[in-house]
Amino acid sequence: MERREEHAKRRRKLILLIVIGLAAFLVGALVLLYSSYYTSLRFKASVTLVYPENFSSRVELRGASSEKVYYTVGARGGPFNITLVFEDVNGSAIGLTQLERVSGNRTGFLRLDGIPAAFVATAQCPSCRGEVNLSVVYASFDRGVYTAIVVLGSILAMSGAIALGLGSWLIVYEERSVSLSGATQLPGEHSSSDDEGVPDGSEGRSVT
Numbered sequence: 001m002e003r004r005e006e007h008a009k010r011r012r013k014l015i016l017l018i019v020i021g022l023a024a025f026l027v028g029a030l031v032l033l034y035s036s037y038y039t040s041l042r043f044k045a046s047v048t049l050v051y052p053e054n055f056s057s058r059v060e061l062r063g064a065s066s067e068k069v070y071y072t073v074g075a076r077g078g079p080f081n082i083t084l085v086f087e088d089v090n091g092s093a094i095g096l097t098q099l100e101r102v103s104g105n106r107t108g109f110l111r112l113d114g115i116p117a118a119f120v121a122t123a124q125c126p127s128c129r130g131e132v133n134l135s136v137v138y139a140s141f142d143r144g145v146y147t148a149i150v151v152l153g154s155i156l157a158m159s160g161a162i163a164l165g166l167g168s169w170l171i172v173y174e175e176r177s178v179s180l181s182g183a184t185q186l187p188g189e190h191s192s193s194d195d196e197g198v199p200d201g202s203e204g205r206s207v208t
Helices: 002-038 143-183
Strands: 043-051 056-060 068-077 080-087 093-102 105-111 118-124 130-138
Touching (some): 043 056, 043 118, 093 105, 118 130
Antiparallel strands (some): 043 130, 068 105, 068 130, 080 118
16 A cells, blocks of 8 residues: 555655656747747838939838848839848948849848848839838847857757656656566465464364
């Protein structure tokens, strides 16, 4: 009886270890997933060029912290020849793209040679009038915070995976040990409590 209670107690502890490990792993995975969102392209800077009154404009990318950008262009009228020049904090060009004969929508990704601080958009259409709406989507994040998020998520995920695997292995080992100990008991074996109250064979015999 005591052995069964001890086995049940160990089993409850192992199940708790598995639950804690699974929870830690899931939380770690969510933290790592959030780190991807944290560094994603989710900030936008936009400008509208009305040709020929306003055919060029410079737009700042506040807090940009990644070399990757995504742009969208929507033109009404035209076709336009559009130039995008990206500049760093010193005003040096770190990326350039030229879009020719744009009269609808265009999109694209760019990987620049540095962290952009601004972009200059220019639209040209020698013999037409129209409007160009241009947006640049970029990432803005703190690298120290990003590192802390990744480290925390990795620790939680790894610790949870270890606890989950260890708890699962131990509970299987425990069940197997109990099964083997029960199988090795001989059929004729009885506990001392089972022998109590059983009269000796010589007792109760009648004397002839």
